[in-house]
Amino acid sequence: MRTWYHSWRAAIRIARRDALRSKGRSFLVLAMIALPILGVSAADLTLRSAELTTEQTMERQLGRADARLSDARNGGAPIHQSPDGLDFAPVGKSEDEPWPEGRTDLRTTLPAPAKFLEDSTGSGRMRTSHGLLNAGIRELDAADPMAAGIMTPVSGRFPRTPDEVAATTHFLEAGGLSVGSKLVARGLDREYTITGSYELPDSLKSDQVNALPGALLDPLDKALTAGGLPGTEKSTTYLVTMPGGFTWNMVKEINTKGVTVLSRAVQLSPPADADVPLYQQQGWGRDYERSDSAQAAVLAAAGTIVGLAMLEICLLAGPAFAVGARRSRRQLGLVGANGGDRRHIRAVVLAGGLVIGFASAVVGTVLGLVLTLALRPLLEDYIGARFGSFDIRPLELLGIGVLAVVTGLLAAVVPAVTASRQTVLASLTGRRGIRRSSRVLPVLGLGAVALGVAIALYGSLLSKQFVVVAGGSALAELGVVAMTPALVGLFGRAGRRLPLSPRLALRDAVRNRGRTAPAVAAVLAAVAGTVAVATYSTSRDAEAEATYEAQLPHGAVSMVVGEGGGREVLTARAAVQRHLPVDVRADVDRIAVGRAGCPLHSYGTEGCGSYEVVVPQANQCPLWSLPGGQDPAEKFSTAQLRALAADWRCKERGGTVFTEGGVVVADEKLLKVLAVDDDGAAKALADGKAVSFDRRNLDRSGTVAIRLITDTDAADRAREEGTTVPGTVTSFPAYQAPADADSYGVAMILPPAAAEASGLTTVPLGAYYSTDRLPDSEQRQRLEGELDETGARIALHIEEGYTSDNSIVLLALAVFAGLITIGAAGIATGLAQADAEADLKTLAAVGAPPRVRRTLSGFQCGVIAAMGVVLGSAAGVLPAIGLRLTEHRRQLEWYEQTLDSGWGAQVTPPVATIAVPWGTLAALLVAVPLGAAVLAALVTRSRGALARREAA
Structure with missing residues (x-):
């Protein structure tokens, strides 16, 4: 008895053999799917590894101590605090009463059996080999076992005497110093010897100097204040160890002395909200935490990004499966001739997507794991903090792999349906038949464009919600994507007056819209997003430049x-x-x-x-x-x-x-x-x-x-x-x-x-x-x-005048869109060459010179890139204008409120500034298609392989 299991098993075997037979096309599709999976898996590993556990966080903040005690500076008045000690408020104080002030001697508040270690911080300007460098100063006996984990030694040792200091590696590099050098603080004539270097695991780029308690901050503060300069603003806390740890009841007891506590035991086992007196006071709920709506917004944004990435991959990989199905049409015809029906043919093509998707998941995940492990030092330096551990979450990586398989299947759906509709005779004889483009899809796309523009205009002129403009713009862009096959046909009418190679390239693109339209749509989506962000950023930049208030003439x-x-x-x-x-x-x-x-x-x-x-x-x-x-x-x-x-x-x-x-x-x-x-x-x-x-x-x-x-x-x-x-x-x-x-x-x-x-x-x-x-x-x-x-x-x-930080952003966007455009156009061109090999051989047979193949390839790539860039540029301007108009309405409303409050004379009326990023558009409209065409022409061989004469 044959079941669906045997059918799919045979289909997968056929798809696997076909993938191995067509290694170039298979590698192309695998790379398209595996690269995003590599990026997502590497990002997951990086984020999870950088995310510290509570125990790791406490080790970096407390070392091996049980708690850190800090002065609330309210004169010792009783307070209520949150479990993490970041928020606190005086007990029983009304809103009209002034906040109590004053310092508390922390040593007098310590329980009898406690052992403590003083930890003071401040700042000062240190003389280096280049000049002066502002650095943090931390007075902590870092060699004490209680402080282990707060600072990670790199070389040398921590200071042992008052005339010795240690410094972070970043400080030594920035100051041109090394272990053994002499260090002088501005305001002091006293020299300190640098005995070692260390790093702060949570802040690798910090400039900090470590000294023993009382060795640097107090003398420096006295010298600065005596010279009429600002002091070091010394702040002192105490690391404390207690037998049995610092419980929540002990924290509440010491709060009565005006002291806040960060306790390891409390962080590892937090109390219920009902047991936190601070949360019972009016105005001190848990509102400061992220609300469900905020979390939903983050999830929606992440879902949108994943959805767009999958759409992009499907648009690019779909034509590859379509070309593969056409090149395997004889094989699919034999399946039908031997009793296979349409569902079996669909299964064979879908199995190709399943095989490529599975291979992409394995390759992308493994490469992401290896790449993250190899680049761990660079990633830690980039984020400025050490990983807690190399954290691998198997379920999350499995989910990312499933995403690759689903993407491969989705990319193969349309080619599978198209291949199953061909007759057995057409498949065996190699005839393509007459294929007419859908007349319904362009109409639906036009309606979506009209509706999306209307929604975006409503959001821009009448609504206060950015999401309305974004939703309308997205709907309009999807409508343009749906209209892409029809628009490609309109572009074909421009080929009548072109020379031979560009006319052939344009006609080939129009005749094979199933291959051309997805590539154009992929370029359209990438360029539209780039143009939207570039237009919005340029407009904001123009507004900031117009409202910039120079302190002096330029150069003064x-x-x-x-x-x-x-x-x-x-x-x-x-x-x-x-x-x-x-x-x-x-x-x-x-x-x-x-x-x-x-x-x-x-x-x-x-x-x-x-x-x-x-x-x-x-x-x-x-x-x-x-x-x-x-x-x-x-x-x-x-x-x-x-x-x-x-x-x-x-x-x-x-x-x-x-x-x-x-x-x-x-x-x-x-x-x-x-x-x-x-x-x-x-x-x-x-x-x-x-x-x-x-x-x-x-x-x-x-x-x-x-x-x-x-x-x-x-x-x-x-x-x-x-x-x-x-x-x-x-x-x-x-x-x-x-x-x-x-x-x-x-x-x-x-x-x-x-x-x-x-x-x-x-x-x-x-x-x-x-x-x-x-x-x-x-x-x-x-x-x-x-x-x-x-x-x-x-x-x-x-006075340097207004300087913008958007130049690097705009350049990065242009490069990103250019790479996507060249990649999509190159993929479509490669598929076109594979699909039109017979036509190229015919050209060679009738006497066409060898360079025709090269120029035809270049124009095919350039035509696809040009069509996608033109449509994407037009589609990307709408959301940017809509968002700018919505922002202007909010600014105008705020300005009117300011006028009504009597302070309007001190505020400049807002102006709706919309600027077009001509440089980015020029690079996209001219440089990118031209570069794609030249690159495709250079990598294409002038002569193709000789064709064998088929047996009669």
């Missing part, structure tokens, strides 16, 4: 010293001019109020005063002069708020402001550096008049006033009460610069002569420079090193 440099008295300004000015290609230097001073040596932005510092520009009452914005900080939305109506948003008195000027009110003391050279081309402003400064770039500062008589404030506390009280701020007011004749003059944050330039005549005290602030060209990296490094030697806090800015 600003150097500001924040130290009191400007002691290092002269040295810094000369250093910048010495190392950079300076054209014009404009020295800038600032107004000083109070004792000598007051630093920049010293408001509220003892002995230091301030100043402000006195804005006339008529020029003050009503939104900013409300008493007691009243909300503008409570004072004015919506119409009034929108009108005030357009009022010139409420418009804020852009740019970076270094001084109070943007007032600087300088001469007309500053106008040249700021690219302010106004003869009136230059003449005013030469005549001793102030130049104002903010029209609100001038009164009706054409003067500006500056109030010197010596008692800042009294000034604050006057502002709160709405009375006149006490101080000495000095007026200056002023010139109002044109409204379109961009001063880059400078609101007023006061000439030195006017400041001196009025008795104002000025101190050097810095300088502005214009350059002949942008400084290179070496010039900047030398300048940074010399400026650092001054020991002052210096703000240096070189």
Whole structure:
């Protein structure tokens, strides 16, 4: 008795022999399916290996300790914490009560039998062979067995004495140092010997220095603060071991002393939510975790990617099975002649997909396993962390293999159905018969395109959901794919006026649409996605460039010293001019109020005063002069708020402001550096008049006033009460610069002569420079090193203009689409040559020169690539435009809300920016088809094999 098992067994044997007989075609299909399987299996192995278990995570955070104790810095007030210790809140505190502050001595909170190890962290700038490098500082006795696992030694040893340190391998490489070198921290004259190198398993690219407790952070902090520099911001925790571990009850008990705990035992066996007091407080549920909808969105995205990958493979592998079925039509005809029906013929072709799919699953999975194992060090360096272990999940790899088998079967479905519909006589005689393209599919595709465009337009203009635009665009793209056979036929009408080889290539593509259309559709899908992402990224880039606020003209440099008295300004000015290609230097001073040596932005510092520009009452914005900080939305109506948003008195000027009110003391050279081309402003400064770039500062008589404030506390009280701020007011004749003059944050330039005549005290602030060209990296490094030697806090800015990070992304997209296009076109061309071998032999027989085969192959590949690129480019623009319009509607809605709240004057109205990536399109439309054609022509032989005469 013959059953389905015997039929499929015979079909698989036939398919296996056919695959071995046609090794080139079989390898082509196997590679198409195995490559994605290789990538997916390698990604699965990498992700699973990089995913740490709880025990591995605790080893890297706690070493061999049982817990880590940290100060909540709330003055020892009782707290409730989450099991992982990341979230905590004071017990019984209402929303209106202030958060308690203060430090707690952790050592006094330790249980009696506990053993502890101090672990302190901070940061500092280390002197290396290249200059200065900012690095983290960790004071931990890493040689103690309790710390084993936190740091992995690489060479040498950990420090044993206070004058020794160890450093991460990344720090040593970046600093040009090695084990045995001397290390000096900026601010300290003391040298440390590097005795070893190590790495942090969770952060391989960290720059860190390890020292014994108290050996580096405390001396460095004292030296920096004594020199008026920021300290190291030391933070200390304690690693603790306890007999029996740290239980959840012990954690809650120590929480009463204002201490948070990360416990190994709690992490390995977390308590129920009902046993966590923090989760019972209002506002502290588990809402911070990923919701079911978010997880569903991630799964949907992953499913979409897998589905598109399978579709791409099926589109490319399907024609290969179709060509294989046609080349085996005599064999299939013999099956029918010997009693086999249509289901047996379908089984033979489907068995080919099953055999290739199974082989692809095995090859792809094994290669993925071997490749991941071989590239493990490179993968760890790329993700910046060591694997916990090489984790192999057999069920997941089996699922990936099943995906390959299913993909092979799906790719063989259409060829199997087509082959089963041929008559036995046609199969045995080799006749192809008359094949008409479906008239229903293009109509359905056209309807899908129309419906998809309508949905995308609805999502762009009326809906707020991105998914609507994405869904409509996907539907429209599937419609274009369905219309591809008909569109290929339309392309064929352009071949009447072409030379011989391109006309033959185009006619062959049109005549064999079952082979051409899937390849064109595959290219279409890849190019459409690339064009969509490129158009969206380019549009976002254009919007960011349009809204970019430059701090200076392109290539200009600003150097500001924040130290009191400007002691290092002269040295810094000369250093910048010495190392950079300076054209014009404009020295800038600032107004000083109070004792000598007051630093920049010293408001509220003892002995230091301030100043402000006195804005006339008529020029003050009503939104900013409300008493007691009243909300503008409570004072004015919506119409009034929108009108005030357009009022010139409420418009804020852009740019970076270094001084109070943007007032600087300088001469007309500053106008040249700021690219302010106004003869009136230059003449005013030469005549001793102030130049104002903010029209609100001038009164009706054409003067500006500056109030010197010596008692800042009294000034604050006057502002709160709405009375006149006490101080000495000095007026200056002023010139109002044109409204379109961009001063880059400078609101007023006061000439030195006017400041001196009025008795104002000025101190050097810095300088502005214009350059002949942008400084290179070496010039900047030398300048940074010399400026650092001054020991002052210096703000240096070189205006490079807007720089985009999308260039690499766009290049990667273009390369990806190009590879897919060339690959799909090359596959289709190879199948065309195998399918049209008889036609090529006929051409040779009638006297066609040998180069016809080469040129025909090149044009076949170029035609397919060109058709796919043109259709994909047109299909990819729609989703990008839809997404940009949807984003613009959201931005516009947010802007209107800002207007209604009274803050619209400080926000720029959004503009719907849509930019076409012409460079990417040019590469796709011209370079890719041309490159595909040339490549196919080069790899094709001019002469084919001689044909044998068939027996009569």
